[in-house]
Amino acid sequence: MLMRKVGTIIDNLRKGEKAPDRHENPYLKEAIGLSEYLLTQAELGEKYSSLFTDMTKPIVVEIGCYMGKTVLELVENNKDKNILGLDITYKRVVKAARKLKRNHLDNGRIAICDGMAFLRDIVPDNSLLGVCVFFPDPWPKERHEKNRLLKADFIEILFSKLSPQGFFWFKTDHEQYFLETQKKVLHSGFISDDEKDFTPRSKPQNIQGDSYETAFQKLFTMKGVPFYQRVFIKP
Numbered sequence: 691m692l693m694r695k696v697g698t699i700i701d702n703l704r705k706g707e708k709a710p711d712r713h714e715n716p717y718l719k720e721a722i723g724l725s726e727y728l729l730t731q732a733e734l735g736e737k738y739s740s741l742f743t744d745m746t747k748p749i750v751v752e753i754g755c756y757m758g759k760t761v762l763e764l765v766e767n768n769k770d771k772n773i774l775g776l777d778i779t780y781k782r783v784v785k786a787a788r789k790l791k792r793n794h795l796d797n798g799r800i801a802i803c804d805g806m807a808f809l810r811d812i813v814p815d816n817s818l819l820g821v822c823v824f825f826p827d828p829w830p831k832e833r834h835e836k837n838r839l840l841k842a843d844f845i846e847i848l849f850s851k852l853s854p855q856g857f858f859w860f861k862t863d864h865e866q867y868f869l870e871t872q873k874k875v876l877h878s879g880f881i882s883d884d885e886k887d888f889t890p891r892s893k894p895q896n897i898q899g900d901s902y903e904t905a906f907q908k909l910f911t912m913k914g915v916p917f918y919q920r921v922f923i924k925p
C-alpha cells in the first residue's frame with residue numbers, strides 16, 4: 691500500500707524552523723499565514739474532531755482537490771455541510787486554501803494529506819457523508835498500475851468510513867480505470883445511485899449546486915475527450 695507522509699516542511703516552519711534551501715518557495719511562506727484554512731497531515735490528525743466551526747454538519751471530502759475549484763463550489767453551495775479538500779503538493783493546497791480564506795468560508799478546510807492515510811488513520815468509522823475522487827492520476831502503463839489510488843484496499847477502507855447512505859462520487863477520463871473501479875466498488879458492498887430509481891445522476895442527491903466541472907474535466911471537455919462518472923451509495 692503506497693502511502694506518503696506529506697506537509698512536514700510546513701510543520702517545521704510553523705514551529706519556527708528554517709526551510710531547507712531547496713524548499714525556499716513562496717507557497718511554503720504563504721502556508722504559514724493560512725493556518726486557519728490549511729492543515730498538514732499531522733495537524734489534521736490532531737485537530738480532526740474540532741476541524742470546522744460547526745462540527746454538527748456532515749463532512750464531505752474531496753481527495754485530490756488540486757487548486758480547490760471544486761472544493762470552493764461545494765463549500766459555497768452546501769453551507770449545511772463541511773467540506774474538506776486534500777492534496778499532496780504545497781502549491782496546490784496553498785492555492786486551494788487561499789480561495790477559502792479570501793471568501794471567509796468557515797465550512798471549508800484544506801489539508802496537505804495523503805488520501806489513504808487520511809481515511810485509514812484519521813477518520814472514525816461510519817462518519818463521512820461523502821467522498822469525491824475526480825480524475826485521479828490514471829497511471830495508464832501496466833507496470834505503474836500499482837500506483838493508482840483506487841485499489842481494493844482503498845475502496846474497502848472508504849466503505850467502512852462512510853456513514854450509511856453516504857456516497858462515493860467518482861469521475862475519470864480513463865475507461866479501463868472506470869470499469870475496474872466500478873467492479874471493485876460494487877463488489878465491496880456499494881450500490882449504484884442509479885439502481886435505486888433508475889435515473890442516472892450526475893451528482894449525489896444531497897449535494898446542492900449545478901456545475902461541478904472540475905479543472906481536469908474542463909481540460910478534457912475542451913479537447914473533446916469523453917469522461918465517465920458515477921455516484922455509489924453505502925446502503
Ligand SMILES: C[S@@+](CC[C@H](N)C(=O)[O-])C[C@H]1O[C@@H](n2cnc3c(N)ncnc32)[C@H](O)[C@@H]1O
Nearest residue numbers: 754756777778804805824825826827904905906
Ligand atoms: C489529475 S489531478 C485531478 C485534480 C482534480 N480532482 C480535477 O479533477 O481537476 C489528480 C490530483 O490528485 C492528487 N493526488 C494524487 N495522489 C493523491 C493522494 N494519495 N492523496 C491526495 N491527493 C492525491 C494530485 O496531486 C493531483 O492534484
